[in-house]
Amino acid sequence: MSTYVRFRHFGRIGTHMHSVFAARNVGRYKSSKPEDSQEGNPLLKYLTMKITATGPITVAEYMREVLTNPLKGYYMHHDxxxxxxxxxxxxxxxxxxxxxxxxxxxxxxISGGKSKSLNLVExxxxxxxxxSDILRVFSQFKHLLNTCDISIHLVEVSPKLSEIQALNLTEKSTDAKYEDRSSCYKMGITKTGLPINWYYNIQDVPSGYTFYIAHEFFDALPIHILQKIQDEWREVLIDVDPEIQHKLRFVLGSSSSHIAKTFIKGFRSHQLHNVLLAPGTADLTADVDFNFLKRMIGNxxxxxxxxxxxxxLRNMGIDLRLKVLLENAKDATTQQHLIKSYDVLMNPNKMGKRFQFFSLFPHSRLEQTSNVKYPIAGFTELETS
Ligand SMILES: C[S@@+](CC[C@H](N)C(=O)[O-])C[C@H]1O[C@@H](n2cnc3c(N)ncnc32)[C@H](O)[C@@H]1O
Known part of the structure; x- marks a missing residue:
């Protein structure tokens, strides 16, 4: 099986964008999860009806339904x-x-010239x-940042998670009136006093000098899967299994698929797991192919x-920060918790190696860096496109 990662969210890249993205390399860091039964699964019923009516669907469409279907999508109604x-x-x-x-x-x-305004988008x-942790740091650097007009913009598709975000980040937020929803759907003031807005689509975020942050986001976006049969690339589709009730199966599409024609280059091999069971009850992710991203955006x-x-994290000074927190910790339990959390983040067998950081800048920013005047924090290896 071969996959490529869709990257529709790059639509707004402009010269004022600095961004840092972190993504899982292989597998989410799981807590335990009970298996759900197929029978009675409402999303499975809906998908079965849809496929029976209009034919097999792409893996991208399947992912989109399973993760973000307004009624039963995995991300939509629970934490x-x-x-x-x-x-x-x-x-x-x-x-x-x-x-x-x-x-x-x-x-x-600071390195980018202390812009007078900043949109921070997550x-x-x-x-x-x-x-919330970023905003606490901003408050601590208030004496520096007070010359800058900062606003916060969250791109979130889930009503449930946006509610939790609003509770965690604001004293009070209000839903935008339905007729105003073409831009943001929720707005408020953060507990640290900054304006904050919620959007369904990145295209709706206002333009300007912007930092984009995405953590474990790209791997949640829909992907297409292609398979090479002899010399021909065919798209993998999802169909209803004619032999077994309440069961979906993978089938191969025709070679003439638009995707198969457009995206034959440099894929990575992946094993498919049983992602067709109980749709909407479990997370679906795809490995982020950074090399593909680099090739597509490098120009x-x-x-x-x-x-x-x-x-x-080590380049950013995690060891020093841990030391300070340990010194200030009130008791041994807090210290143990700090050490344990550090280990999960840093240990190569836990999250330390499995998760990757990737950062994009306007070309002009790295030209400055090659003069070693304003190095970019966190990334030791400097690599330009
Ligand atoms: C795996 S969670 C990561 C959450 C958070 N960044 C973290 O690291 O704890 C993925 C997040 O992306 C949101 N999401 C998934 N697909 C989305 C889409 N197409 N547009 C906007 N948000 C989406 C989910 O609702 C959820 O908030």
Missing amino acids: MLGEHGDFVTSPEISQIFGELIGIWCVSEW LGPGRGSLM YVSFLGPITQSEF
């Missing part, structure tokens, strides 16, 4: 993150993670923990990375 959810992400494990990203943003803002912010922007999470 799957954290210790009691289905998987744990780095910002949920330790405050240090978001704090170091906050410092990265402040450092980039794609798929989960519970809002990463943004437009410069990039650094990918480097492993442990490299990035």
Whole structure:
């Protein structure tokens, strides 16, 4: 099987964009998850009806339905993150993670010339923990940032998660009136006093000097899967199994598929797991193919990375931050918790090596770096497109 990663969210790349993306390399960091039965699964019923009516669907369409179907999509109506959810992400494990990203943003803002305004955009912010830790750092650097007009923009498709984000990040937020929803669907003021808005689509985020942050986001976006049969690329589709009730199966599309014609280059091989069981009840992810991203965007922007999470966090000073937190910790239990969280983030057998950091900049930013005047924090290896 071969896959490529869709990257429709790059539509707005402009010269004022600095961004840091972190993505899983292989597999989410799971907490335990009970199996759900096929029978009675409403999304399966809906997909079966749809496929029976209009024919097999692409894996991308399947992923989109399973993850973001408004009624039963996996992300839409429950909180799957954290210790009691289905998987744990780095910002949920330790405050240090978001704090170091906050410092990265402040450092980039300074190196980029202390712009008078800054849009901080997060794609798929989960519970809002990463943004909350970043904003705490911004407050600590208030004396520097007070010349800058900062606004926060969250791109989030899930009504449930956007509610949790609003609770975590604001004292009070309001839903936009239905007729105004062409831009943002929720708005408020953060607990640190900054304007914050929510959007369904990245295209709706206002333009300007912008930092984009995406953590475990690209791997949640729909992908197409292609398979090479002799010399021909065919798209893998999902169909109803004619032999077994309540069961979907993979089939091969015709060679004339638009995707098969357009995207035959440099794919990576993947094994398929049984992602067709109980749609909407479990997470679906795809490995992010950074080399593909680099090839597709290299002419437009410069990039650094990918480097492993442990490299990035170490370069950002995680050891020093841990030391300070340990010194200030009130008791042994807090210290043990800090050490354990550090280990999960940094240990190469846990998240340290499995997760990658990748960063994109306007070409002009890295030209400055080659003069070694304003180095980019966190990335030691400098690689330009
Ligand atoms: C795996 S979670 C990561 C959450 C958070 N970044 C973290 O690391 O804890 C993916 C996030 O992306 C959101 N999401 C998934 N697909 C999306 C889409 N197409 N547009 C906007 N948000 C999306 C989910 O609702 C969720 O908030």
